[in-house]
Amino acid sequence: MTPYNPQWTEEDNKRFAEQLLELKEEIAPYKNTLVIDGYDVVLLEDVIDGHIDFYYVFHHSKNGRYESSVVGGFIPLKGRINENDYNSLARIWNINYEPKTPDQLKEAMDIINRVE
Numbered sequence: 001m002t003p004y005n006p007q008w009t010e011e012d013n014k015r016f017a018e019q020l021l022e023l024k025e026e027i028a029p030y031k032n033t034l035v036i037d038g039y040d041v042v043l044l045e046d047v048i049d050g051h052i053d054f055y056y057v058f059h060h061s062k063n064g065r066y067e068s069s070v071v072g073g074f075i076p077l078k079g080r081i082n083e084n085d086y087n088s089l090a091r092i093w094n095i096n097y098e099p100k101t102p103d104q105l106k107e108a109m110d111i112i113n114r115v116e
Contacts, residue, residue: 024047
């Protein structure tokens, strides 16, 4: 979906859309991998348009999905730490994911199957 704010000029909307595309390209190698957000190991799902800012979409194993401004950044883990250590983190993340409803259980299986 192309971001659009009717209060902005066409040029501003175009620039905003281009920035979102650039951010999506930047996160592509880390999408659906574990990263550090603040002090938490989380799954990076996407980057989205928040109409006035961009937000990373993270998934915490216990607290679920949340958005965080791109200003805060994240620290990638895959390819940055030893592969065995990364795989251990992914295994622990998967074990700690706590679905609470049937829909969340289905979502959990989807997430667990895609965490690299």
